[in-house]
């Protein structure tokens with residue numbers, strides 16, 4: 001409980017709407033002090049809690065003075081240092097504020113080495129992603145993601161601390177996967193229904209279209225990833241070929257399914273399913289933000305295969321063999337899916 005109470009100090013320090021002499025003193029004494037030996041024990045404890053508070057805070061862009069471009073969540077529910085980790089690694093200023101980077105509709109980022117082709121493509125994607133953001137005159141606004149009103153409460157943090165990793169079976173299933181942190185954060189957000197799907201945006205007051213880009217249902221994480229006909233058929237196809245005659249409705253079903261299959265196939269099934277989810281999300285974003293076409297099943301299947309190949313750089317020989325032994329044959333894809341449609 002102490003941590004949850006102490007975290008309130010950190011929340012007030014980060015929140016521009018809280019002002020006071022105590023804040024001025026702390027900031028003038030420690031904000032630019034990188035020598036930890038000069039930190040008081042109180043400040044040490046606060047800094048230890050900072051990361052935990054950061055995980056649950058998101059920002060609404062105002063003048064961009066208090067939002068850290070790479071570290072804070074202000075574009076998606078994932079900081080840019082994770083969703084664009086390849087660029088973060090080579091950027092010169094990891095602690096830049098949004099105000100310093102978003103200048104006149106352009107990105108002012110300098111890199112400490114030449115970009116590879118992939119990094120250049122990531123840069124273009126980042127540019128695209130930030131097109132709709134610009135700094136205004138108002139102050140930045142901070143939001144506590146765990147409470148309904150966006151304000152910090154020690155109780156919500158205490159509940160999270162109490163529950164974290166102990167009762168959650170999903171915790172082990174997701175965080176131990178040999179995948180990049182970006183994908184694991186994504187899976188965790190799908191599981192927690194915290195990804196910025198249209199229903200979540202609507203709950204935050206967003207006024208845009210809330211209908212799924214493939215059908216006429218409300219877009220939620222459960223719908224988009226599991227129940228939408230566009231993806232349900234691909235799941236059916238993938239699961240049936242292993243004689244898994246089950247229907248997935250949400251991430252809880254998928255986690256339960258992982259627990260059953262783990263003893264036969266190790267993490268290989270989890271990795272394949274993660275690749276499907278990530279490609280579903282990428283295709284949805286392509287349609288939503290770039291007016292892309294609805295991809296064919298074969299196209300989606302090819303993207304999943306390409307992604308698995310790309311990820312396999314992270315794995316040892318044993319895991320590669322396990323994963324590739326489950327590799328689906330795309331040649332079978334159209335016929336099987338046509339059968340599914342006719343049924």
Ligand SMILES: [Zn+2]
Pocket residue numbers: 212213214215216217223224227228229230
């Ligand atoms: Zn749909």
